[in-house]
Structures are given as C-alpha cells and as structure tokens.
Amino acid sequence: MAGSTKKRAEPEPNPCFVGEPIPLAEAMSKWPFRYSSSKARKSVNVDCGEEEEKMQATHHYRRANVDGIQIALGDDVYVKAEENKPNYIAKIVEFFESIDKEAYFRARWFYRPEDTVIKGLAHYVQRNRVFLSNVEDDNPLNCIISRVEILKIPPKVVSRPEERIMPQPCEYYYDMGYDLDHLTISCVDDVNTDSVPSSTISSGCDTNCIENPQKNEKYLLDLYSGCGAMSTGLCMGASLAGIKLTTKWAVDINKFACASLKLNHPETEVRNEAAEDFLRLLKEWRKLCLKFALISSTEKIESDKDLEDEEEDGDKKDDAYGDSDESDIPPGEFEVEKFVAICFGNPNEVKDASSVLHLKVHWKGYGSEEDTWEPYDGIRNKDAPLQDEKNKQLLVYMDMINYLKPNYVLMENVVDLLKFSNGFLARYAVARLVAMNYQTRLGMMAAGSYGLPQIRNRVFLWGAQPTEKLPPYPLPTHEILGKSLLAPKEFEEIQVGHSQKNLLQLEKAPTLADAISDLPPATNCEEKDERSYETEPQTDFQKFISLTRADSLIPMGGGDASQSRKLYDHQPLQLNEDDFERVCQIEKKKGANFRSLAGVLVRDNNTVKFDPSVERPKLKSGKYLVPDYAVSFKNGTSTKPFGRLWWDEIVNTVVTRAQPHNQTLIHPLQDRVLTVRENARLQGFPDFYKLCGPIKEKYCQVGNAVAVPVGIALGYAYGMASQGLSGDQPVIKLPFKVLQIVERTKLATAMSKNNSRLRNNNSRVKEVESKEYL
Structure with missing residues (x-):
C-alpha cells in the first residue's frame, strides 16, 4: 500500500519519458485539471474524500524509461517504500511533466490484504492476492523501481484460497478493488488509461x-x-x-x-x-440425497469425500431405508413407507444421542400416530459440537x-x-x-x-x-x-x-x-393481550404502525388478514409490590427518577448519596424506598434507576429486560414500565405482529x-x-x-414504474457501449 502521506526512501536517478508528448488537445480533454491555471489547483478527490493539491502540467506522455525498461500507461510497478518495508505496488494512470519541468507519474495503489480492513487476519486470503484501491496520488518518476506482473482475473466464488488456479504465472493477481473510506471490497472495472489495458481474462x-x-x-x-x-x-x-x-x-x-x-x-x-445442528443436517441430508441418487453432484463440496469412502467400503447396512420386496423383511422388523421429517439432534431425549441424525419415519401399514424418530445408523458427527x-x-x-x-x-x-x-x-x-x-x-x-x-x-x-x-x-x-x-x-x-x-x-x-x-x-397487572383500538392514529408513525395486515407490505399468509385494526401484547412486565410502590412515587415529569425520592441528596458533582439528616424512608414491606443499588449504580452518577421517560424524548436502545432497576423505561404518565407493544412500536413492529x-x-x-x-x-x-x-x-x-x-398498492406501483425506467435506461446504455466497443 502507498499514499501521499508515506515518506519514501531516495530512489534511483535518471528515469525519463520517451516518445513524443500526447497532443495538447487530447491531454487537456483527458486531464483538464492539469491545465486549468498557471497555479496549482486544489480539488477534492471524490473517491477518497480528501482535498488534494493537483499539480499543473506542461506535457503528458504515454511511456517512460526506468533503468532501461519501458513502462507504459496502465502498467503495474513496484514503488520504493521506507527501509525494511516491502515495496509498494501501483498501477500507472498518468505520466506528466510539471510546470517546473519535473517528471511525475500518478499512481493508483494496490493494497495487500494486510493493508485492508482485514489486517492481521490476512492469512485467510491467498498470499499473492492484492486489491486495486480507489486511492491515487502524484509521485516523482524516479520512485519507480521496476515493472511487476499483476494479473487481472475474473472473480469466482471459492471455498478456500488454494482453490484459485492461475491461468498463467504471475507475481500477484487481483479480481477486486478496495474502497478505503467505506472499507468495501468489491469487483473493479478496468482503469481508464490511454494505453491498451493490462492482461485480463474474460469471464464467461x-x-x-x-x-x-x-x-x-x-x-x-x-x-x-x-x-x-x-x-x-x-x-x-x-x-x-x-x-x-x-x-x-x-x-x-x-x-x-x-x-x-x-x-x-x-x-x-x-x-x-x-445453527450448527442445522448446518450438519444440511450436510448429512445431502449425503443421503447423493446416496440414493435423488440429486446429482457436479461440484465437489466439503464432506463429499467421506460419503464416497463409505460407499466404496460397500456398506449395505442402510438397505432397510430403500425400496425392497416385502418378503425380504425379516420377522420383527418393519418397512419404511416414507420419511416425514428430519433433524440433527435429540428428539427422543435419549442419552448420548444428541449428535445423531434422526429421521421421522412413517411405517408402512400404520397410522401417523405411530410415526417415530429413528437415528440414521452409521452417520454420526465425529467432531464435538461447537459451544x-x-x-x-x-x-x-x-x-x-x-x-x-x-x-x-x-x-x-x-x-x-x-x-x-x-x-x-x-x-x-x-x-x-x-x-x-x-x-x-x-x-x-x-x-x-x-x-x-x-x-x-x-x-x-x-x-x-x-x-x-x-x-x-x-x-x-x-x-x-x-x-x-x-x-x-x-x-x-x-x-x-x-x-x-x-x-x-x-x-x-x-x-x-x-x-x-x-x-x-x-395497568401494571394488565390481563388483556388482545384488544381493539380506542383512538385514531394521529401521526405518520401511528398511521404506519397500525396498518392492518391487508394494507401492509407483509405477505398476506400470516395472522389476521381482516380489515379490523387489532392491538396485541399491550401488557407490561408486572412489577412486584415493592417496585410498584417505588414507581408510583416517581414524579410524572420530564427527567424524573429515583433521585427525586425522599432521603436522597444530589451533590455538586451530580453524584448522589443518602441524606444523613433524615431517617431513610421505607416501603410497606419494611424494605427501603431507595435501594442501595440505585445509589451505588455507576458510582452514584447514573440517572437511570427508576427513570421515567418523557413524551418529547427518544430512547437509546430497546433492551431485552423490562426491570426498572438500572434502566429508564417507566411510562410518562402511567405507573408501570413500557408494555411489550410499546417496545415493539419503538422497534417498528406493526401492531398486528403478535x-x-x-x-x-x-x-x-x-x-x-x-x-x-x-x-x-x-x-x-x-x-x-x-x-x-x-x-x-x-x-x-x-x-x-x-x-x-x-398506501401499499399506490407506492409499489409507482416504485415499479420507476425501476422499469431505470432498467430500460441501463439496457440502452449497455447497447450504446456495445456498439462503441465493436
């Protein structure tokens, strides 16, 4: 990796441009910012988001000579790095002579895996793989050390880096680019230079x-x-x-x-x-499908070899699961008619059977109430399950x-x-x-x-x-x-x-x-988990969240698809008598919490302590009104214990527990914590989502x-x-x-028309590009 902020060691002298300069009109059309004024121009590099000083040029060139080797626009080169560091790698995108008669090249830098967001985990990526970044800068021509062979190849999904087979020898290869600002690794287009593109391979x-x-x-x-x-x-x-x-x-x-x-x-x-059991299930299920020729395999995947080895051993112990003549079934055994379910686990709660593939069997001649879970003998997980x-x-x-x-x-x-x-x-x-x-x-x-x-x-x-x-x-x-x-x-x-x-x-x-x-x-002890609305929605949020399923964008198959507006799960966690008594004493105003309760003092540094001048108030149960944990939480600096939310606020994060001991989640006007439905609304769940x-x-x-x-x-x-x-x-x-x-239908129709126009425009652009290429 390299960039304009790197300090490079002194390079070898005497490199120079070769050949005639690019005609001025052509150069000005390709690199107008180099000829915009007699002074250096500052501009923002759109790709990397940094303000960069763009030098002015007198001429542009297509080739340069470095240590007797000609290097052209679009070539990849080594660039001198600091002492004891690997040389940087770059693609030449510009050769120009500055207004002070110095020779420069503009580099678009390749990043090695360890230079990307991957950093110390670069060993997962193939050693000679690099990524063409969106970082460019200007450098003296004499920083170039030599040319380097970097092959651009079509990207392909693989399981392991070693599966990548190079069509020809190369020092490095790349198939993706790296966006430094957005930490994005993605497919990259060819660099637009004036020369014939460097070696590429077309992807089918x-x-x-x-x-x-x-x-x-x-x-x-x-x-x-x-x-x-x-x-x-x-x-x-x-x-x-x-x-x-x-x-x-x-x-x-x-x-x-x-x-x-x-x-x-x-x-x-x-x-x-x-999830790990589901993954094992998929693998074992594929083995079964291959074993009984239910699918064909054209690509090797992990675990296929184990299956092949088993079949080569001539293992016939699973014949009972296939088709067979009824007369071949030994006495005391039963014929399988079909499998109705499958799992990787322990459906029968049998000791030491949790790592076994099980099939739910419907037995020939018996009703569905006689279906049983049976282990698939001979197929077991040989590795300990992940914790x-x-x-x-x-x-x-x-x-x-x-x-x-x-x-x-x-x-x-x-x-x-x-x-x-x-x-x-x-x-x-x-x-x-x-x-x-x-x-x-x-x-x-x-x-x-x-x-x-x-x-x-x-x-x-x-x-x-x-x-x-x-x-x-x-x-x-x-x-x-x-x-x-x-x-x-x-x-x-x-x-x-x-x-x-x-x-x-x-x-x-x-x-x-x-x-x-x-x-x-x-109420704190609300019993209704389903009710009808008693008011009409007033805000955009309430109109969106209270849509019926029929008017929503969710598939119609689930829940109540009627036009009636229903409300589910509008129940709070019922507080115990002590906590309920505490909540009832929290003021109904913005910012109220345990600090406003009797017996608590707030220091000048905004920490709290118990008031030594009064007797510490107690609840009906004999416990203290303000518990010790409220005062000691975060060394007395927190305002969250028994905190009351207010109407004009937004919450930090909806959490999984509804205890008010160390969180602000009491309703603004009602003496209870927010209900499940109120939390669900803060998460954007439609009201009909039960x-x-x-x-x-x-x-x-x-x-x-x-x-x-x-x-x-x-x-x-x-x-x-x-x-x-x-x-x-x-x-x-x-x-x-x-x-x-x-309005689902109206919006979806409008969006569909807009997307159709985009597709048509893309098709026309591709058609024009194809004609220009031909």
Whole structure:
C-alpha cells in the first residue's frame, strides 16, 4: 500500500519519458485539471474524500524509461517504500511533466490484504492476492523501481484460497478493488488509461443469507432469526424495489421466537434448533440425497469425500431405508413407507444421542400416530459440537456460507463487533468472506435515522458473489438531534451518512409521543393481550404502525388478514409490590427518577448519596424506598434507576429486560414500565405482529430484533442491487420515507414504474457501449 502521506526512501536517478508528448488537445480533454491555471489547483478527490493539491502540467506522455525498461500507461510497478518495508505496488494512470519541468507519474495503489480492513487476519486470503484501491496520488518518476506482473482475473466464488488456479504465472493477481473510506471490497472495472489495458481474462453473495433463484422472485434463509423482524423488513423493502422476496427458511434456538415467526410468517419453514445442528443436517441430508441418487453432484463440496469412502467400503447396512420386496423383511422388523421429517439432534431425549441424525419415519401399514424418530445408523458427527457462545457462532455462520454459497449475505451485530479486541470479529468476518471471494461492505446504521424514536446503532456486513451487484447502504431519512453515535476512529466513515450529513435533507426523528400516545391505558397487572383500538392514529408513525395486515407490505399468509385494526401484547412486565410502590412515587415529569425520592441528596458533582439528616424512608414491606443499588449504580452518577421517560424524548436502545432497576423505561404518565407493544412500536413492529410466549420472552424477542424500518431500507437496497439498478456507489438515497408507506398498492406501483425506467435506461446504455466497443 502507498499514499501521499508515506515518506519514501531516495530512489534511483535518471528515469525519463520517451516518445513524443500526447497532443495538447487530447491531454487537456483527458486531464483538464492539469491545465486549468498557471497555479496549482486544489480539488477534492471524490473517491477518497480528501482535498488534494493537483499539480499543473506542461506535457503528458504515454511511456517512460526506468533503468532501461519501458513502462507504459496502465502498467503495474513496484514503488520504493521506507527501509525494511516491502515495496509498494501501483498501477500507472498518468505520466506528466510539471510546470517546473519535473517528471511525475500518478499512481493508483494496490493494497495487500494486510493493508485492508482485514489486517492481521490476512492469512485467510491467498498470499499473492492484492486489491486495486480507489486511492491515487502524484509521485516523482524516479520512485519507480521496476515493472511487476499483476494479473487481472475474473472473480469466482471459492471455498478456500488454494482453490484459485492461475491461468498463467504471475507475481500477484487481483479480481477486486478496495474502497478505503467505506472499507468495501468489491469487483473493479478496468482503469481508464490511454494505453491498451493490462492482461485480463474474460469471464464467461441475528444474521441472514439471501438466495437468488430467479430474476424477480427470491428466497431468504434467516439464520438466528429471532421472531422474524429482519425477514419482515427485508421482504417489505424488497417489494418496494419490485422484488418478491420470501423467507423460505428460518432457524433459531429460541422456541418462543420460532413460534412468533411461524405465526406471522406461515409461509416460512421454521426450524427450532442450533445453527450448527442445522448446518450438519444440511450436510448429512445431502449425503443421503447423493446416496440414493435423488440429486446429482457436479461440484465437489466439503464432506463429499467421506460419503464416497463409505460407499466404496460397500456398506449395505442402510438397505432397510430403500425400496425392497416385502418378503425380504425379516420377522420383527418393519418397512419404511416414507420419511416425514428430519433433524440433527435429540428428539427422543435419549442419552448420548444428541449428535445423531434422526429421521421421522412413517411405517408402512400404520397410522401417523405411530410415526417415530429413528437415528440414521452409521452417520454420526465425529467432531464435538461447537459451544453456544456468540463469538463461536460467527464461525458457524461463516461455515454455513461456505457450504451453501448464497448469492447475497447480510449479517447484523452490535457495535462491540468493531470495538472488541481491535475489531477482531469484524475483521474475521470480512476475511472469511473475502477468502471465499465474496464482495464485502461494512456499514453502521442507527434505527432513529430511519424514522424510529430510538438510537440503536448496529453494524451490518453485506456480502455478494462477484456475479452480483454489491448492495449499497440506504442513506438516513431522519436526524437524531443531540445524539452522538460513537464508533472506533478507524470505522467512523462506515457510519452510513457520515460523509453526506451536510448534504442530506433530514426530517426530525419521531418522539416517544409520536410513537405511543394513541395507545389505550394499561395497568401494571394488565390481563388483556388482545384488544381493539380506542383512538385514531394521529401521526405518520401511528398511521404506519397500525396498518392492518391487508394494507401492509407483509405477505398476506400470516395472522389476521381482516380489515379490523387489532392491538396485541399491550401488557407490561408486572412489577412486584415493592417496585410498584417505588414507581408510583416517581414524579410524572420530564427527567424524573429515583433521585427525586425522599432521603436522597444530589451533590455538586451530580453524584448522589443518602441524606444523613433524615431517617431513610421505607416501603410497606419494611424494605427501603431507595435501594442501595440505585445509589451505588455507576458510582452514584447514573440517572437511570427508576427513570421515567418523557413524551418529547427518544430512547437509546430497546433492551431485552423490562426491570426498572438500572434502566429508564417507566411510562410518562402511567405507573408501570413500557408494555411489550410499546417496545415493539419503538422497534417498528406493526401492531398486528403478535408474539408468542411468556411476557419476559416477548420482551427478549423485541429487544433482540433488528428494527423493522432498518430492514425495510436494507431490503430496498438489496432489491435494487439484485436487479443491477443500484450502481456501484456505497450508499443509495431512498425514494421514500419508511413511516410514510401507508398506501401499499399506490407506492409499489409507482416504485415499479420507476425501476422499469431505470432498467430500460441501463439496457440502452449497455447497447450504446456495445456498439462503441465493436
């Protein structure tokens, strides 16, 4: 890697340009900024976002001589680096003589894997692979050391770096570019130079994997799906881009979340199991399909060899599962008519059987009530299952991608993914995807930037196969006033909208009142989990969130599709008698919390202590009104314990627990915590989205979810990219505001017409380019 900020060692003298200068008119048309004035001109480099001083030129050239070797525009070269550092690598995009008669070249720099966001995890990527960056700068001609052979090859998805076979020997190869500002690795176009292009070869991807089986109908596998918020948002957003996206499969270990997803998305096959078990199931199922010739295999994948070895051994112990003459069945055994289900786990709760593939068998001659789960003998997991730890689930997820090779990948996680161990987990995720030859793009999105009254900053990672357009990130539509979004400095630029914040016309994010003021009252011990509305929606948010399923963008198969407006789960976690008594004494005003209770003093430094001049007040139960933990929390500096929210505020993040001991989550005017439905509204769940399980489980499902409007925005960006309509930019401007999506049919029709025009324009551009090329 190299750039204008690097200090290079003294190079060898005497390089020079050769041949006649490029005609002035041609040079001025190609590089007008070099001839704009007699003084150096400052301009902004659009690619890297930095102000760069552009030198003025008197002549441009096509070739130069360095140590007796001619180097042409478009050639790749080594450039001298500091002592004890590897030489930099660059592509020559310009040769010119400055107005002070000095010889210069403009370099577009190649980055080695360790120079990208991958850094210390570069060993996952093939040793001689480099990435053509978007960083360019001017350098003295005598910095060039020699030419270097860098082969541009067509990108291809692979399982391991060693699978990449070079068609001809080369020192380095590249098939993707690197956008330094947006930490994006993606397919790259040829560099526009005046020479014949360098050697190329024509070419004949909570957590989600997106498949792309047909042009406008696509399927989604939702891993770590929770209750289905990501699926809901993505499918709604994709429909606005003219894509029918269906969540075909979902996997989650939480049975209540699975029940919620199935209730609201009956079109989805929901599997309540660990992701690693689901991956093993896929592998073993493929073995069975190959074994019984149900599918043909044209490409080797991991675990095929084990199957081949088993078959070569002539193992016949599984014949009972195939077709056979009834007379061949030994006494005491039964004939299998069909398999009705499959799982990798322990359906019978048999000791030491959890790692065995099981088939649910329908026995010939028996009713369905006699179906049983049977282990598939001879097929066992030989490795210990991965422990259910969050960091290890990232390994499982990447192994799943490596096995399935989906066209698109979308991963979501908390910002700590970038903070923990110098961003190790994020770098690992990018490294694994790049090693499989996926394009990647990191981004941070705040839920409030897309029309919700909460901040909720989260990290996303897009992956796309090199045959697909890498989706951009949707720019914010709302401004979170007075709220700072903190991220490690290296990752500041991936905050979506960070570079464009002064150019965007943003609406103010809705407040708590905009979101929940129309909801009917609820008590601390509310028993109704379903009710009708008692008021009409007043704000854009309330109109959007209270749509019936029939008027929404969600598939019609799930839940109540009637036109009646229903409200579900408007129940709070019931506080115990002590906490309820405390909450009742919290003032009903902005900023109220435990600090306003009797017996508490606030010091000048804004910390709190118990008032020694009065007896410490007690509750009816005899316990203290202000518990010790409230005063000691964060060394007495916190205002969160028993904090009351207010109407004109937005919340920081909807969490999974509804205990008021160390969080601000008491309703502004009612003596209770926010209900499940109120939390769900802050996350953008439609009111008709009904949740399953005990109250605490419902809070967990909502708190763990991806905010639905964020999913809608991402779904739209995906839909545009999958049709080739998003361009190559890292961000895209949404043609709608999520909270104003009320009239589904009218908006979808308008968006479809607009996308049709874009497709037609793209076709015409390609036709013109094709004719010009010919």
